[in-house]
Amino acid sequence: MIKHLIEWTGPRRRVLEELRFHAELLEQEFLALGCDRKAARDLANRRLGSTRKSRQQAYRELSATPRDLLIGLSEQRTGPGWLTPIVLGICSLFLQLLFVPDVAMVVSWTIWAAALCCLIPIEVARWSRKLNHWRYHLYSVTTLLGAALLGNAGWMALIAIWRLPPWPTQGCSVVVFCADIIVYLLGCCLLLRVWSVNRTGRCRRCACPLRLPDESGRSGSLLIHAATRSSICIHGHGTLTRDYWHSAWHGCGAFWDELFKPGRA
Amino acid sequence: MKRRGQVDVLQGTMDFLVLRILAREKLHGYSIARKLAELSASALQAEEGTLYPCLYRMERQGWINSEIGQSENNRKARYYSITPAGRAHLRREQTKWDSFVKAVTTVIAGTEGDK
Numbered sequence: 049m050i051k052h053l054i055e056w057t058g059p060r061r062r063v064l065e066e067l068r069f070h071a072e073l074l075e076q077e078f079l080a081l082g083c084d085r086k087a088a089r090d091l092a093n094r095r096l097g098s099t100r101k102s103r104q105q106a107y108r109e110l111s112a113t114p115r116d117l118l119i120g121l122s123e124q125r126t127g128p129g130w131l132t133p134i135v136l137g138i139c140s141l142f143l144q145l146l147f148v149p150d151v152a153m154v155v156s157w158t159i160w161a162a163a164l165c166c167l168i169p170i171e172v173a174r175w176s177r178k179l180n181h182w183r184y185h186l187y188s189v190t191t192l193l194g195a196a197l198l199g200n201a202g203w204m205a206l207i208a209i210w211r212l213p214p215w216p217t218q219g220c221s222v223v224v225f226c227a228d229i230i231v232y233l234l235g236c237c238l239l240l241r242v243w244s245v246n247r248t249g250r251c252r253r254c255a256c257p258l259r260l261p262d263e264s265g266r267s268g269s270l271l272i273h274a275a276t277r278s279s280i281c282i283h284g285h286g287t288l289t290r291d292y293w294h295s296a297w298h299g300c301g302a303f304w305d306e307l308f309k310p311g312r313a
Numbered sequence: 314m315k316r317r318g319q320v321d322v323l324q325g326t327m328d329f330l331v332l333r334i335l336a337r338e339k340l341h342g343y344s345i346a347r348k349l350a351e352l353s354a355s356a357l358q359a360e361e362g363t364l365y366p367c368l369y370r371m372e373r374q375g376w377i378n379s380e381i382g383q384s385e386n387n388r389k390a391r392y393y394s395i396t397p398a399g400r401a402h403l404r405r406e407q408t409k410w411d412s413f414v415k416a417v418t419t420v421i422a423g424t425e426g427d428k
Contacts, residue, residue, distance in 0.1 A: 059369050062391075066342050066365045069390055073343045076386050096361065105362030110369060 056117045059110040067103060071096055167192055180253060187255035188247045195239045203232050249288070251281035252297045258288050265291070327359065327367045328376075329410060332395060332403040335377060339394040341384060342368060368393060376402050 071092055078088035096102070107113045168189055206228040215221040249258050258279035265275040276291045286299040334340065334348050345368075346359045371377045376399030384390035395403070 059366070062369055063365050066368075066391065067361055069341070069384075069388070070343050070346070070361055072388065073384070073386065099361075102360065102362035105360070106366045109363065109366035 052120045053117070056112055056120065059112045060107060063103060063106040063110070063112075067099060067106075071099065164192065164196060184247075184250060184252045184255045187250065188243075191243055191247065195243050199232075199236050199239055202235050206232055248290075248295060249279065251283065251285050252288075252299065253285035254281065254283055256281060256283060326410075327363060328371060329403070329406045330357075330359075331364075331367060331371065332376060332399055332406070335393055335395040336400065336403060339392050341382075341390040341392050343390075345393070371399070375399070 074092040074095055075085075075088045078091045079085065083091060093099075104113075172185070172189075210221070210224050210228050215224065250256065251258055259282050261277055261279045263275065263277050265273045269275065274291045274293075276289055278287055278289045280287050284300055286297055289296050289298065330349060331345060334345055334352070340348065342365060346361070346364055349357055349359050368377065368379075372379055372393070375396060377393050378396055379391050379393050381389055382392045
């Protein structure tokens with residue numbers, strides 16, 4: 049990641065340095081022709097046109113725009129998606145600990161605030177794309193909020209334990225507090241993992257758990273005839289197919305409505 | 314900024330032209346742009362936003378080298394020089410360009426009577 053960051057800043061620095069030098073030499077040329085400094089600068093600017101535009105063009109050609117950095121960084125990522133809120137949470141936790149005196153208050157909402165800020169917009173965006181999946185996304189958001197509340201309740205319990213006995217030394221108190229934080233972080237990871245697995249295994253239409261798993265393919269194979277697990281919604285809304293690489297939902301449309309249509313024998 | 318009568322360097326020919334210029338002497342970016350305009354009687358213009366990325370890319374490919382030197386206005390400047398790999402690439406590009414020009418000239422000559 050750091051290597052990518054250096055590769056991104058290198059061409060930007062070089063282009064900036066060269067364009068500055070280019071403008072300076074042009075200005076010197078006009079000064080040599082007898083112009084005063086201001087007129088020389090104006091003429092150089094006029095000759096060069098918009099330096100911002102040149103810079104942007106150069107960055108685009110060298111794939112050094114901020115967008116390229118984001119794409120590059122996301123390509124470097126190897127961890128699962130749910131790790132991002134955790135990492136963000138931990139970073140913001142340490143940042144807030146530097147400034148806010150009440151440690152317990154800082155820790156309590158930090159991780160969950162990050163998780164909610166990252167995951168709820170994703171859910172809402174998916175929701176707006178597939179309107180008939182609103183129950184599923186509402187379920188996801190609600191359970192995420194529930195997990196946040198549960199996580200915070202756990203943290204409050206841990207803090208109560210920490211504040212309960214008079215610790216013999218200051219060091220002892222710090223060790224217990226650090227242990228509390230570790231337990232809390234592990235708990236948060238576990239809760240988010242459970243949330244993620246639970247929502248994946250639910251019907252995208254009615255949010256009921258998927259049933260009747262059917263396995264096919266070879267368990268040792270990853271590419272050809274890979275092990276695939278299909279589960280169906282018992283209300284007939286669709287099938288979820290999961291293999292090692294990804295999961296795909298195939299909706300069944302309205303065949304159930306068709307079956308119970310009035311007047312059908 | 315482009316002036317009247319000036320044309321942008323054809324896409325794909327910038328590397329070739331810059332290598333041709335650098336094959337003669339070691340220059341900094343500004344001088345390369347000036348030289349290009351001078352040799353083409355101000356007909357060709359290398360845009361700053363294209364020239365510097367091109368130099369950077371060619372350096373990454375190993376066709377040119379760059380080193381910091383003192384410029385004519387006593388300022389630190391980056392001087393570019395061609396490498397043996399750059400000379401070999403230049404020879405290949407020169408051959409390609411010659412056959413391209415020959416082919417286009419033949420087509421023009423062959424269709425001269427159609428006008």
